[in-house]
Amino acid sequence: MTSAAPPAGGTRWLDNRNVLGALFMLPAAVLLLAFLTYPLGLGVWLGFTDTKIGRPGEWVGFENYEFLWGDSVTRLALFNTLFYTLVASIFKFGLGLWLALLLNKHLPFKAFIRAIVLLPFIVPTALSAIAFWWIYDAQFSVISWVLTKAGLIDRYIDFLGDPWNARFSTIAANIWRGVPFVAICLLAGLQTISPSYYEAASLDGATPWQQFRYVTLPLLTPIIAVVMTFSVLFTFTDFQLIYVLTRGGPLNATHLMATLSFQRAIPGGSLGEGAALAVAMVPFLLAAILFSYFGLQRRRWQQGGGDA
Amino acid sequence: MSATNPPPAGEAAAAARIAESAAPAARSGDDVQGMRYLESRTRRLVTLYLPLGAFLFVLLFPFYWMAITTFKPNAELISREGNPFLVLDPTLAHLRKLLFDTAYPEWLWNTMLVAVTSTFLSIACSVLAAYAIERLRFRGSRYVGMSIFLAYLVPPSILFIPLAAVIQKLGLFDTRLALICTYPTFLIPFCTWLLMGYFRSIPFELEECALVDGASRWQILSRIILPLAVPGLISAGIFAFTLSWNEFIYALTFISSSEVKTVPVGVITELVEGDVYHWGSLMAGALMGSLPVAILYSFFVEYYVSGLTGAVKE
Numbered sequence: 001m002t003s004a005a006p007p008a009g010g011t012r013w014l015d016n017r018n019v020l021g022a023l024f025m026l027p028a029a030v031l032l033l034a035f036l037t038y039p040l041g042l043g044v045w046l047g048f049t050d051t052k053i054g055r056p057g058e059w060v061g062f063e064n065y066e067f068l069w070g071d072s073v074t075r076l077a078l079f080n081t082l083f084y085t086l087v088a089s090i091f092k093f094g095l096g097l098w099l100a101l102l103l104n105k106h107l108p109f110k111a112f113i114r115a116i117v118l119l120p121f122i123v124p125t126a127l128s129a130i131a132f133w134w135i136y137d138a139q140f141s142v143i144s145w146v147l148t149k150a151g152l153i154d155r156y157i158d159f160l161g162d163p164w165n166a167r168f169s170t171i172a173a174n175i176w177r178g179v180p181f182v183a184i185c186l187l188a189g190l191q192t193i194s195p196s197y198y199e200a201a202s203l204d205g206a207t208p209w210q211q212f213r214y215v216t217l218p219l220l221t222p223i224i225a226v227v228m229t230f231s232v233l234f235t236f237t238d239f240q241l242i243y244v245l246t247r248g249g250p251l252n253a254t255h256l257m258a259t260l261s262f263q264r265a266i267p268g269g270s271l272g273e274g275a276a277l278a279v280a281m282v283p284f285l286l287a288a289i290l291f292s293y294f295g296l297q298r299r300r301w302q303q304g305g306g307d308a
Numbered sequence: 309m310s311a312t313n314p315p316p317a318g319e320a321a322a323a324a325r326i327a328e329s330a331a332p333a334a335r336s337g338d339d340v341q342g343m344r345y346l347e348s349r350t351r352r353l354v355t356l357y358l359p360l361g362a363f364l365f366v367l368l369f370p371f372y373w374m375a376i377t378t379f380k381p382n383a384e385l386i387s388r389e390g391n392p393f394l395v396l397d398p399t400l401a402h403l404r405k406l407l408f409d410t411a412y413p414e415w416l417w418n419t420m421l422v423a424v425t426s427t428f429l430s431i432a433c434s435v436l437a438a439y440a441i442e443r444l445r446f447r448g449s450r451y452v453g454m455s456i457f458l459a460y461l462v463p464p465s466i467l468f469i470p471l472a473a474v475i476q477k478l479g480l481f482d483t484r485l486a487l488i489c490t491y492p493t494f495l496i497p498f499c500t501w502l503l504m505g506y507f508r509s510i511p512f513e514l515e516e517c518a519l520v521d522g523a524s525r526w527q528i529l530s531r532i533i534l535p536l537a538v539p540g541l542i543s544a545g546i547f548a549f550t551l552s553w554n555e556f557i558y559a560l561t562f563i564s565s566s567e568v569k570t571v572p573v574g575v576i577t578e579l580v581e582g583d584v585y586h587w588g589s590l591m592a593g594a595l596m597g598s599l600p601v602a603i604l605y606s607f608f609v610e611y612y613v614s615g616l617t618g619a620v621k622e
Binding site for chain 1: 356359360363364366367368370371373374377385386388392393429432433434436437439440441444445446447449452458459461462463464465466467468469470471472473474489490492493496497500525550553554556557560561571572573575576587590591593594597598601602605606609612613616617
């Protein structure tokens with residue numbers, strides 16, 4: 001926060017600052033209340049009804065949730081979502097941090113390399129997912145072609161046709177898209193670390209590993225917490241990639257909460273059930289946000305409280 | 309804090325150089341100078357250039373694959389002979405099919421229209437909101453700022469079902485207006501949050517002087533704050549544009565007629581016909597749909613990166 005307080009009094013505009021503030025907030029507030037807050041509440045309500053497309057529903061209490069709790073597909077989707085989020089996030093963090101450290105070194109064409117690294121994050125996921133769809137094709141996959149020529153496999157891999165293959169293939173595509181985001185954000189964090197720390201550490205005879213472990217990592221922890229929370233949120237609620245690559249198949253092995261909720265609500269027509277599935281994601285998101293909150297708190301005291 | 313201006317690259321490079329020079333000094337104290345130089349060259353190759361090369365290869369390969377598939381004739385696409393990394397007989401047939409036999413140009417136009425409109429709408433709303441929260445300091449502005457941040461964390465995949473009901477009720481179903489109205493729900497929180505950071509870095513004294521001279525708040529915003537916040541506006545604009553260009557789930561849910569679809573949805577729902585995949589035109593569609601954002605991004609990389617990292621670091 002800036003320490004200087006806004007000037008009090010003086011002109012007539014300032015006398016009704018609250019009125020003017022409300023006026024300035026109005027356009028944003030109208031849009032957000034109508035298309036964010038209201039639907040959010042409506043979603044919770046829909047989850048307690050048996051609404052179908054084209055038919056208003058009746059209050060059914062926790063029936064949807066009871067049904068979903070006993071539904072094996074929902075359980076599988078929850079497992080898939082947690083597995084997908086966990087594995088993808090670990091790899092995104094590891095690879096992202098590694099890439100950030102590489103990009104932080106003295107390199108020729110540094111700005112150019114940094115710019116193209118972010119490309120996977122820029123282009124529409126649905127469109128890059130199509131490229132992965134073709135790369136994972138059961139008959140003409142280029143990965144299978146290379147592995148066959150190298151003599152490592154003798155049959156083409158069915159990337160998206162086998163449950164576990166499909167899980168790992170979609171996770172790989174998700175990692176591909178997420179690593180640039182993590183790397184570029186962490187790189188920004190690395191660049192704020194003053195070189196004098198490394199100078200001091202190297203004078204004290206610290207090895208590169210020790211410098212990383214005792215200088216880089218502690219100073220980077222707060223931003224890691226925030227970046228990874230965002231990353232976890234995006235991954236947990238992912239929809240596009242799965243929808244394009246597998247539509248949840250084979251045998252629901254790659255259905256995530258979001259894709260299952262879409263399938264039940266829009267093609268399936270059970271808005272109530274779909275909404276309940278979406279609401280069921282909220283506790284997990286809240287957990288991630290609380291994690292982020294404590295990450296931010298920690299950052300504040302580390303920097304002496306003067307920075308927000 | 310102005311998280312928006314990364315420190316000069318030289319500083320980071322200096323840090324890296326220090327970190328590197330520390331290594332051989334600590335390990336091989338009595339080596340001859342030349343040996344040490346050679347060792348650090350190979351070390352650099354193994355620890356820096358090889359992994360970086362591998363990263364770049366993997367990150368860029370899908371784009372290469374998209375591009376090369378676009379120009380490959382069907383016979384080469386479904387052949388396992390020959391080298392799939394090269395095109396022997398490039399063709400424009402897939403592009404021609406995409407542009408003249410499908411509604412692709414319309415989808416491009418729709419996407420452009422929706423992205424530009426919702427971006428401008430969101431920026432306008434966000435400028436006012438951010439100024440009010442950050443500078444007018446009306447009663448409760450702190451809480452409004454917090455809720456804007458929380459709104460940013462609400463993912464579209466838990467909103468699309470009730471939003472579909474709202475859109476239906478408003479009679480906007482299957483129109484571009486449905487998208488223009490709903491995209492700001494994720495654009496405004498982001499842009500407001502970003503602009504709040506920019507406005508915060510503008511000194512209060514400028515505003516005080518203008519107030520003393522009798523300027524109205526509106527004049528202050530339009531004549532003083534906005535010109536100073538142009539980099540922030542560009543960051544927010546680029547970011548909002550790419551976010552709306554890439555949006556998928558709302559467009560998939562709210563739109564059903566081909567002539568109002570956006571590129572990502574159109575390519576997924578209309579170019580995939582049954583079990584026969586027209587890989588060439590699918591890839592052409594993906595390539596053409598990615599190019600506009602990629603080109604725009606290439607002009608404003610720094611703004612985009614500062615927007616991305618600024619929003620995360622705030």
